[in-house]
Amino acid sequence: MITVVSTLLPIVIVCLLLIIIWQYRNARESSRQLGYIHEKLNSIMTQGTRERLLLFSSNQELQLLLTDLNNLLDTNHKGAIERVKLEKSMRNMLSNISHDLKTPLTVVLGYIETIMHDETMSASERERILHTIHQKADQVIILMNTFFDLAKLESGDRDIPLSRVELGEVCRRNILSFYDLLTAKGSEVEIDISDTALYIMGNDEALDRVLSNLLSNAISYGDAGGVLGLKLYSDEQNAYIEVWDRGKGISESHQDKVFERLYTLEDSRNREYQGSGLGLTITKRLTEQMNGTIKLTSQPYVQTVFTVSFRRLRF
Incomplete structure (x- = not known):
């Protein structure tokens, strides 16, 4: 009995050592792969590139993680493109609104100054100018109402019963x-x-x-x-x-x-x-x-x- 135990003990020890070595190598490889994922992901996010995470591994869970991360990167990239388009659209929108508001308001201010400083103006001329001021003010109100209507529609604040x-x-x-x-x-x-x-x-x-x-x-x-x-x-x-x-x-x-x-x-x-x-x-x-x-x-x-x-x- 002692002889059998003495014979098997070295074999068991060798097997345990092999398992420990195998686990250690797997742990090191997993650590290396996770380190690569961490560094590559940071690089992609910092530089905003369209690169993807590429890693050969027999670990199915790790492969699923890489697939999910790459899908997330695709979504993030599309979102970044949409944000750029939205920012450009907003800049253009503000520029156009400013222009469309500035034009009638400039006319209104100009006519008001004329009325204030021209004491010789006839009643008919004054009435014509006041009519023009009223028209331009209406344009501003219509533009602002239209803009707010769109804002309500896009924010979902405006309910349309069907x-x-x-x-x-x-x-x-x-x-x-x-x-x-x-x-x-x-x-x-x-x-x-x-x-x-x-x-x-x-x-x-x-x-x-x-x-x-x-x-x-x-x-x-x-x-x-x-x-x-x-x-x-x-x-x-x-x-x-x-x-x-x-x-x-x-x-x-x-x-x-x-x-x-x-x-x-x-x-x-x-x-x-x-x-x-x-x-x-x-x-x-x-x-x-x-x-x-x-x-x-x-x-x-x-x-x-x-x-x-x-x-x-x-x-």
Whole structure:
């Protein structure tokens, strides 16, 4: 018995030593790999590079950790890009707002100084200037209200209750509100509204604003084509509203930007119709809050179409 124990003891000791050595090497390798991950991760985060963590290991848990970390790096990189775009958008927005506020306020201050210092001014001239001051003040109020409306929409503070709405009635009401203006400008109006009642879950006030913005936009930038159209139709699933014109249109390079905050086509803006650049952004946000979508297609002097679509109700 003693002989057997004496024979097995060295073998057990050797096995234990081998296990200890194996565990020690594994621990050192794990420590080395974790050290690499730590240093590489710090380097990537500090320098903002698009590198990823690459490590060959038979440790499945470590492989899962690397996969999760690389996914996290991808998410962080996308977030960084979005932050840069947002910061640029905010700078442009503040610049444009400052410009659009400065212009009417400068006119207002100039006219006020004229009234204050010109004692020989006639009553009719004073009245004309006061009328202009009133118009410019209205422009500032409209711009600020529009800006705050967008801020509420994007922050989720503005609740839009949805109910059953018939789109034909909404379309007729809105095109009639612009009809006199269009005919006075000599523009042709083409109306194609389905005789079939089309119902959606929407909001009357929000739909009025969506259509008003789209029609105003078409009048402002598409009147060179001499025609404006409004079409309401449907398929089995959705109801569609198209507002179109045959004006100068929007080039392909600009089409993905027209719904951005305060984006305006500077070469097409003029003093008579110069806008804030918020109308289409608000239109998109309102459409989305009613679970709809909006898209743009444009071929200059052929047809520029804004299409709004909503899910149909079958009752």
